[in-house]
Amino acid sequence: MAEEEKKENVESNAEVKEEEPTIDILSHSYVPKFEILPQEEVEKILKELKVDRLHLPKILMTDPVVKLLNAKVNDLLKITRKSYTAGTSIFYRVVVNV
Amino acid sequence: MVEIIKEKVDSIEFRVLSPKIIKAMSSTKIITPELYDADGYPVEGGLMNLRMGVIEPGLRCRTCGGKVHDCVGHFGYIELARPVVHIYYVNFIYDALRCTCAKCGRILLDDKSLERYKLKMKVMSKQRGKFEQWDVSHEVISKAKTISVCPHCNEKKIKLKLKKPSSFYEDKVRLTPIDVRERLERIPDEDVELLGMDPVGGRPEWMVLTLLPIPSTTVRPSITLESGQKSEDDLTHKLSDIVRTNQRLYENLNAGAPEIIIEDLWDLLQYHVTTYFSNNVSQIPPARHRSGRPLKTLAERIKSKEGRFRKNLAGKRVNFSARSVISPDPNIGINEVGIPEIMASKLTIPERVTSWNIDWLKEFIKSYPKYPCALYVFTPEGFRKKVTEETKEVLLQELAIGYSVERTIQNGDIVLFNRQPSLHKMSIMVHHVKVLPYKTFRLNLTVTDPYNADFDGDDMNLHVPQTEEARAEAEELMDVTTQIISPRLGTPIVGCKQDHISGLFSLTGKDSKFNREEAFQLLSRAGVYDSNLKFDKEGMAEGKEIFSQILPKDLFYVGKSGTCKKCATCKKEECTTDSYVKVDKGQLLSGVIDDKSVGARKGLLLNDIAKKYTPKEVSTYLQRMALLGIATLDIRGFTVLSSDNDLPEETVKEIKNVISKSLSSVNTVIKNYEDGELVSLPGRTLRETLEQKIIMLLNQSRNQVGSLVLSNETKETGSSIMTKSGAKGNLLNLAQMAGCVGQQVLRGFRITRGYNDRPTPHFKKGDLGAAAHGFIRHGYKGGLTPSEFFFHAITSRDATMDTSMRTPKSGYFQRRMINAFQDFRIDMDSSVRASDGHLIQFAYGEDGIDVSKSDAGSIDVERLVREVAES
Structure with missing residues (x-):
């Protein structure tokens, strides 16, 4: 049982490595601007919105962008998107484990 | 009394009932198919027996002693003479039989793998949940199914076949339910667990029924008809079938009847028990009532649209409501609804009697059978008394403060008005009653948009709120006048429609003038009686001046009308097409009024009014605009003729020329392509380039036809007023009627399907020309050639099918979105x-x-x- 799981893990890791992007996805026109929010600003934002990380939108640790930015679990990503209604809009997502 | 249990439900688990439990939860054993004796009294041991609950008032339950509403009923049971397979467990039984050994009952996997699966199951149930645990069972079953020799006792497995719906065959030998049950009994407890069952809570052999629980009489009440005859529930009918066959089977068994007879009766019993659970199992004819109607048994009671959930729990019927066909009435207010007198005389509102209204309410009782009247009187104790000719006088005497009176609705009362599908909050709005003759609901034309209603036979529903709170809340939140601005569009959704727009357009047009008489006629029709109209030297008033009279005196507005040519620099007030709409201090200084100013969904002038003034004021301004528009058409006259779209001969010739020219240029492009001289566009093949070029050329020609038709519109006709004002129709419609219908497009391409290399056999194979691929050079009025007509039918059919398939699909998608978002x-x-x-x-x-x-x-x-x- 335990052996099986290990095997599976090894396999899946190998797959992920193969899938690693070969182009710079961050500069692609469809990918919005991602930044890791500095710690002091994180607290400010959470206080402003009156939420804890649990209630914020999530982003997976395994997300290609998260990996490229080297973000850690519980980091807040600030995303600046183009918006049809507002021109640009700001969105925050918390990095979570799988 | 009803016992209220205040306990939080942590989890629910469904299991299989064991014969032991069935016996234990029963209050009686059913032994006879008879329901009542000669006196009409329930037979002891019968299906309507008094131990199973009471349905008749006055009687007491023989089991618990409760009266009608106290006793919820008690189960009984039947002992089946021979076991019978439960139809909903057939598939599981089939799996269980195939993956276990017929001799020793073990799962056909070796001990080692069984051990492994057991461990996996334990881990799954602990870490994940039931569903993941069952995934393991499915794995076990699918693995064990394929093995043909038992690893435990080396017995060879004989191929088992399920003959739908519920008999099992081993080679050609039929397994009786007794055999099946025996085999299932042999499966040891630990293997049962691996099959996804709980040996304590649900052994597999319990899926073959030996006892059948009988639901209480409260679940299947009998109805006494007016003739005194009793009519039994479908379930009772089915159960008595079961009991009868069971009884016959018993008798034949005891008499030692031949095997064939026993087997036939056994099959019959199986049939009855199966249809008792579900009456539409495939391969089984549904059991029918004497009249030929299929019986509604257990599964049908619960399942699908007509079942308990969707029919009775999710949707309920209401009183104080009405439904009828709708028809238009431009003369009632936008927040009024015309109600036929027949309906008004039956719909009521309860009114509490106080010292202030007692005399007023007495009038209602007095006038009893004649329309505004009272139908019922409630005493303070809550007793309902019907008002009749006989009780009238007594009730008048009796009526005192603290009573309440249900009086019929009358003008000014508040009702909710609704049209399905209710996709909006504007699909249910408050209207004020206006009692009118005839039998249809009447509504103002300006509210057709929020309801998405038209008058081709649409029905609408009406509800009468019954309490003061409900009425106050409804009027405050749902009145039509508070719903003028749509929260989706941010513009008025209640606004002027077709004739209103045509009328206002011709009223406010450039040289539109009216004499004194006409001007005041128009204004009084719109409900304006104190105007300060200015007349010119000839005693004429301008249309714009008249329109200004119905605008608020402090309104300022700047906008553009649909006739705007979008010049590089706007000439503003000096606009040649009179498209610069300017209102200053409630005076329309320039510009013609059309749908971009006052129309529903896009009227920006109306939008400004709606944002600036109170709902009540807005509704009167809107009502005046609508009435003024109609009144203008009444004075001027408005008609649409076929000859509106006639073109002079030269224009017809010109159109012909334009089309011929573009057809010949299409031909040259095709020739270029065939000669290999065509240069392909980047990213396209040669063929795609050709198609693109052809489509471009043909579209160009239709646009030219369009502008030719437009340039010919010199005189004001009904059609031209409608298209210019945006009331109905557009330039394309006109061009298609008078000029040419143009290229038919099917899924983004010219029509190519049909015969080999050509759409119809009227063309040469491989013909790439315009006519061979769905270009229609004639107009609707001129008439289409047979080939053209056929091409047109192709795209029409595609469009019709597309809408009729897409509407329900997209509607359901929308519903799911709404449900997902509902408590954000x-x-x-x-x-x-x-x-x-x-x-x-x-x-x-x-x-x-x-x-x-x-x-x-x-x-x-x-x-x-x-x-x-x-x-």
Whole structure:
């Protein structure tokens, strides 16, 4: 049982490595601007919105962008998107484990 | 009394009933198919026996002693003479039999793998849940099914076949349910667990029934008809079938009847028990009532649209409601609804008697059978007394403070009006009653948009709120006048329609003038009686001047009409097409009024009025516009003729020329292609380039035809007024009627399907020309050639099918979205949050704008600046 799981893990890791992007996805026109929010600003934002990380939108640790930015679990990503209604809009997502 | 259990349900698990439990939970054993004896009294041991609950008032339950509503009923049971397979477990039984050994009952896997699966199951149930645990069972079953020799006792497995719906065959030998049950009994407890069952809570052999629980009489009450005859529930009928066959089977068994007879009866019993559970099992004819109607048994009671959930729990019927066909009435207010007198005389509102209204209410009782009247009187104790000719006088005497009277609805009362499908909050709005003759509901034309109603036979529903609170809340929140601005569009959804727009357009047109008599006629029709009209030297009043009379005196508006040519520099007041609409201090200075000013969904002048004034004021302004438009048409006359779209001979010739020219240029392109001289566009094949070029050329020709038709529209006709004002129709419609219908497009391409290399056999194979691929050079009025007609039918059919398939699909998608979003709310910081506190969006709509308070979704800064500067 335990052996099986290990095997599976090894396999899946190998797959992920193969899938690693070969182009710079961050500069692609469809990918919005991602930044890791500095710690002091994180607290400010959470206080402003009156939420804890649990209630914020999530982003997976395994997300290609998260990996490229080297973000850690519980980091807040600030995303600046183009918006049809507002021109640009700001969105925050918390990095979570799988 | 009803016992209220206050316990939180932690989890629910469904298991298989064991014969032991069936016996234990029963109050009686059913032994005879008879229901009542000669005196009409329930037979002891019968299906309607008094131990199973009471349905007749006055009697007491023989089991618990409760009266009608106290006793919820008790189960009984039947002992089946021979076991019978439960139809809903057949598939599981089939799996269980195939993956276990017929001799020793073990699962056909070796001990080692069984051990491994057991471990896996344990881990799964602990770490994940039931569903994942069952996934393991499925794995076990699918693995064991394929093995043909038992690893435990080396017995060879004989191929087992399921003959639908419920008999099992081993080679050609039929397994009786007794054999099946025996085999299932042999499966040891630990293997049962691996099959996904619980040996204590549900052994597999219990899926073959030996006892059948009988639901109480309260579940299947009998109805006594007016003739005194008793009519039994479908379930009772089915159960008595079961008991009868069971009884016969018993007798034949005891008498030692031949095997064939026993087997036939056994099969019959199986049939009855199967249809008792579900009456539409495939391969089994549904059991029918004597009249030929299929019986509604257990599964049908619960399942699908007509079942308990969707029919009775999710949807309920209501009193104080009405439904009828709708028809238009431009003369009633926008927040009124015309109600036929027949309906008004039956729909009531309860009115509490006080010292202030007692005399008023007495009048209602007095006038009893004649329309405004009272139908019922309630005493303070809550007893209902019907008002009749006989009781009238007594009730008048009796009526005192504290009583309440149900009086019929009358003019001015508040009702809810609804048209399905209710996709909007504007699909149910409050209207004020206006009692009218005839039998249809009447509504103002300006509210057709929010209901999405027309008058081709649409039905609408009406509800009468019954309490003061309900009425107050409804009027405050749902009145038509408070719903004029749509929260989706940010513009008025209640607004002028077809004739109103045509009328206002011709009223406010450039040289539109009216004499004194006409002018005052128009204004009085619109409900304006104190005007300060200015007349010119000839005693004529301008249409714009008349329109200004119905506008608020402090209104300022600047906008453009649909006739705007979008010149590089706007000439403003000097616009040649009179498209610069300017209102200053309630005076229409320039511009013609059309749908872009007052129309539903896009009327910006109306939008400004709706945002600036109170709902009541807005509704009167809107009502006046609509009436003024209609009145103008009444004076001027308005008609649409076939000859509106006639073109002079030269224009017809010109159109012919344009089309011929473009057809010949299409031919040259095709020739170029065939000669290999065509240069392909980047990213396209040669063929694609050709198609693109052809489509471009043909579209060009139709646009030219369009402008030719337009240039010919010199005189004002009904058609031209409608298209120019945006009341109905557009230039394309006109061009297609008078000029040429143009290229038919099927899924984004010219028509190519049909015969080999050609759409119909009327063309040469491989013909690439315009006519061979669905170009229609004639107009609707001129008439299409047979080939053209056929091409037109192809695209028409595609469009019809597309809408009739897509509407229900997209409707269901929308419904699912609404259900998913229903308890999101916009917080005080304009963020969108779910009910559990999750943040969905950081600013509503990303810009945090409340659309219903905006101008079509954005903020009109220019206007705000102007308004601030003015004040």
